[in-house]
Amino acid sequence: MIESMKTWTVNRPDEHIVNLFMNELNIPSIHAKILVSRGITDVEQAQSFLHMNTSCLHDPFLLFDMEKAVTRIMQAIGSNEKITVYGDYDADGITSVTVLTTALEQIGANVDFRIPNRFEHGYGPNIELFNEIHNAGTSLIITVDNGISGHEAIAYAKSVGMDIIVTDHHEIGEELPIADAIIHPRHPKGNYPFGELAGVGVAFKLACALLEDVPEELYEIAAIGTVADLVPLKDENRFIVKEGIRRMRMSKRPAIQALAKISATEQSTLNEESLGFMIGPRLNAPGRLGSADSAVHLLKTTDQMEAMSIAEQLDALNKERQALVTEIADEADRALVEMYGDMLPYVIVIAGEGWNQGVVGIVASRLTEKYYRPSIVLSIDKESGIAKGSGRSIQGFDLFKELSKNADLLPHFGGHEMAAGMSLSIEDINSLRDRLNEQGKLGMTDDLLTPRLKVDVPLEIGEIEVDVLEKLELLRPFGVSFEKPVFLIENLSALNIRKIGSAKNHLKLELSDGTNSIDIIGFGNGSIADEMSPGVKLSVTGDLQVNEWNGRKKPQLLLSDLQSDERQLFDLRGIREPNRWISIIPQKNNLFIAFQESSVDHFQSLLNNVQIHQFGQVELMETDHVILLDIPETPDQLKELIVNTNPKRIYAHFHVSESVYFEGIPTREQFGWYYSFLKKRGSFDLRKQVQELSKHKGWKVDTIYFMTMVFSELGFVKIENGLATVREDAVKKNLSEAPTYQKRERQIELENKLVYAPYMELKSWFDEICKETVDKEEQLWI
Template sequence: MIQSKKRWTIDRPDEESVKLLMSALELPSVHAKILVSRGYTDVEAVKSFLHMSNDSLHNPFLLFDMKKSVERIRQAIEANEKITVYGDYDADGVTSVTVLTTALEMLGANVDFAIPNRFEHGYGPNVELFQKLHEAGTGLLITVDNGISGLEAVAYANSVSMDVIITDHHEIGPVLPDAFSIIHPRHPEGTYPFGELAGVGVAFKLASALLGEVPEDLYEIAAIGTVADLVPLKDENRFIVKEGIKRMRKSKRPGIQALVRVSSTEQQSLTEESLGFMIGPRLNAPGRLGSADDAVYLLKAEGQAEAIALAERLDSLNKERQAIVSTIAEEVEQAVIDMYGDSIPEVLVIGGEGWNPGVVGIVSSRLTEKYYRPSIVLCVDNETGIAKGSGRSIAGFDLFKELSKNADILSHFGGHEMAAGMSLSVNDVVALRSRLNAQAKEVLTTEMLIPQLRIDVPLTIGEIDVDVLESMEQLRPFGMSFEKPVFMIENLTPTSIRKIGAAKNHLKMELSDGTDSLDVIGFGDGELADAISPGAKLSITGDLQVNEWNGRKKPQMLLEDLLSNQRQLFDLRGIREPGRWTQLLPENGTVYVAFQQSTIDHFSTVLDGVLIHHVGHADITDTDYIVLLDVPEKEQQLKELIASVNPKRIYAHFYVPESKYFEGVPSREHFGWYYSFLKKRGSFDLRNQVQQLSKHKGWKIDTIYFMTKVFSELGFVKIEDGLAIVIEDADKKQLSESAAYQNRGRQIELEKTLVYASYMELKKWFDDVCDETVIREEQLWI
């Protein structure tokens, strides 16, 4: 057996719905399965989904306070009143600033922007920064991607007659700020049809309302922030990203071209993954380490030289951020080891001095990914006595909800189900850790603490080809609420397995279903090559892509996970030198067993320092890997061993010093001649005359001794001092009544089954043993 890394949950799409979409829309089965698995079963709904246009966008004036906000902004433009766009320091925030300031500049507004410094001002509206903006002449302040929780700062703005228009998309608290107007897709008094816009999406709607038309040249900027903020990619969000990526692939915007260049991305092949993993992190980097202003300057740059310089600066900051993250992650993981060892609790709350608060969210994500536990990483400042940090969660543990139960010790917190930020007194960190773990015990089961992999697109190899994979472009973008499919293919057999890469740490396989084959690459999975036995039935999951090499295109899967419910059997028979096969075994958890003491004596000198368990004489603890050094006397012994240990892998060596299989059992004619020979002589001196008889008849000496033992057990002869003496008038008996005769037959059959059978015959024998064990266990529970 090969255990999967994650707990697989397989959702199989309704076959009739799949057939309907395939027939009505002439879709490949792969596309139809993806759509049905995500709830798209209506033909007309699928048509609308696949063929979106500007008509997919809602009227921006449906947003609560939009008309009031537009009128106030136009009034400010006409009066040349200074407008400041107040953003956030992440990718959603800087793209929001870019979109709205660009639209205002197109209208001739006197506009600038301000972004709080994460370390000086914290997140959202800041009274000190509002004061500076007022003193600098700002008459109208418009927040983007923040503001809905800025009660104090908005109150200050009102006190100095500085109007504030809030545009935001974050969770709305019990009390709204007393702002001039609030544009929020989920405003409690609003009826906007789509409530999941990113901050940049809300800014894009305000820009559209101000301009009187959709600012199509800003789709590409809005797409970046929408992807980076991980909002659901449906409805308007989906169209913004889809249209934005299409335009980015041909964009002449210097900032976009520069970002593509420094991230070593091919512009014509940009996808939502490029935005999420290559573009977004570089726009996030300056705000994590200091001022985010350069990210806005880059997106608004008008010249190539300026854009390249800024992009290279952001790229350098991103590398610095990565180095800081790596260092803190190492310290955090060491702290986990020091605190808990192997007993990892339900929730990890780790604090440390000197950690950069701008990256602890990333570190928390890594911690949660590694241990699959909700985690919080806190930056401790002993001078102020404050700990600030970020947390990430897992399915089933609503982090915002659980933090809310601890509001009495949290001076500030915010976020949602899967991520949150918070600050608290250093003195309360231990209490928070204890409370959250107690709360987790009430809501998280043992099964919920095993990482889950949701598989919703099971396929066969025959459904996959290059044209199908390339045409999946029409289903993009994938993301929140329209997740990238996790494909699964079942019951495949490897036709080739090998380790690749300089360090041989990657896996390459060719798998077949008996008709078609598929190449599979597993990066970092090289060790699986030693875990997969010939003929094993495998199920695999991962991402399908087109691999192009020397002008030839082929489908391949990037492996995410793999499992086999079969016990893995490895054939070491015939490899006489142990040094050639011991190196193939896992270093840990391998147990060597033998049925014969003579085998233990033999291998004790050959396998230096290896403990060999004598079956029936020593307890064999549960183990995943077992090496069968020799053949048992009875088949049942081996069956009982396998049933009791239940190993995932069996390494079959089956050392036989003197094979009985090729000697066989002497014929009745052999026994008849030898008995007549003994009766004529009355006795026979085995010690002195056996070689002469062996030479005369061409029999092996062992054969003569064997027949003598059979006759002795049947009472035909007795053996005294090396003499075989015939017993007169012995009762007639069948040869099969002799234990030695029976054992010889059993040994020959066992050798035939275990030592000289083909690999597939041996594998079938073990599979049958496994089936017998399962049936017996099931009967016990009936």
């Protein structure tokens, strides 16, 4: 058996609706299954989803206060007032600033922008910055991607005579700030049809209202922020991203071309993953380490050389950010081991002096992904006595709710079920750690602490073709609320198992359903090859891709997880030296078993650190791995062992100290001649004459002793002190009645079945035994 790394939840789409979609929409089965698994069950709904257009965009004036905001902005433009767009330092905020300042410039506004520094000003409206903005002559501030919770700073802005328009999409508190207008898709007094816009989506709607048209050249900028902010990719968001990516692939914007080049991404193949993993992080990087202004300048520049220069700066900052994350993550790992050893806490709370506040959230995500525990990473500032940090959680542990129980320790915190930010006194870190661990202990079961994998698109290999995979573009973009599918292919036989890569740390499989085959690539999963026996039946999950090599295209699955319910047999026969195979034996839950007493001594001398047990001398209990060192005396012994230990894996060495398989059993003619020989002589001294007889007949000495013992057990001869004497009163018997004869027959049969049989025959025999084990277990439940 091979256990999956995660607990799979397999949802199978309704086959009737799948077939309906295939026929009515003329789409492949894979496309139909994805749509159905995402909750789309109506043909008309599916048609609209697949072929979105501008009709998806809602009237921007449906947003509460939009009319008021546009009126005030146009008034400011008419009187040449200075307008400052106040943004945020992440990719959503940066793109929001770009979209709105671009639109304002197009209608003649006197506009600039300000973005707070994460370390100097923190998130959101800041009194110090607002004062600087006021002193620079600004009379109207427009916030983008922030402001809904900036009560104090907004009140200050009003007190010094500035007007302020808030555009935001974050959660609204009990009270709204005293702004001149608040544009928010979930405004309590509004009725906007779609409440899940990103910050840049709200800025885009304001741009549409100001321009009295859709600024098509800004779709690509809005798409970046929408993907980066992980908002649901449905309704307007989906269309913005889909249209933005379409335009981005042929964009002449210097920023897009430079970012694609610097991230080694083909511009014509850009997709939501490129935005999320290649472009978004580079736009985020400057804001994580200092000022985010350069990212806005990049997106707005019309100069190719300037764009490339800034893109190179952002790339360098991103590499610096990556190095910081790795360094802090390593320090956090070491601190975790020092604090807890092998026993993980229910909730990880790790703090370090001087850790960069801009990346602690990423480190928390890494810890949560690695250990599957809620994780909080804090940066300690000894001068202020304050620790600031971020947390990430797992399904079933509401981080915001659990932090709320510790509000007395947390003067500032916020977030939601899966992520949160906070600050607290350094002196309270241990208390927070202890409390959260106790809360986790009470609220989290072993089941909750097991990673889960939602599998929702089961396939047959025959459905997977290159042209079908290339047409998955029709369903993109994938993201929140329309997740990338996790494909499942079940009950495949392993035709080929290999470790690949210079360090042999990657896995390559060729799996077959008996008719078709597919390649599987598992990066970092090379060690799993040691857990697989030839022909093992596997089910695999992952992401389907088109692999192109030397101009040839073929489908392959990038492995996410795999499992096998089949007990596995590993063939160690013929590898005489145990030191050549001992390294592949798992170190826990093992039973090294020998059936012969002589084998116990033999292997104990070769395997010093392994305990060898003799069959019949040890209580047989369930274990994961059984290592069969030699062959049993009877098949029933082996069956008894397997049934009682119920192993997941069987390692068959089957050492035979004296093989008789090729020697066989003497023929009846040999027995007849030897018996006649004995009768003629009356007696025969084995000690003195056996070598001479062996040489005369060309028989092995062991063969002569064997026949003599058979005659003795049948009463044909009597043996005393090596002298075999014929008995005159012998009763005629069949040779096969002699125990020694029977024992050799059994050994030959066992050697044939266990030692010399081809692997698949041996596996088939073990499968039968394992089936008896399963049948026995099922009978116990009846």
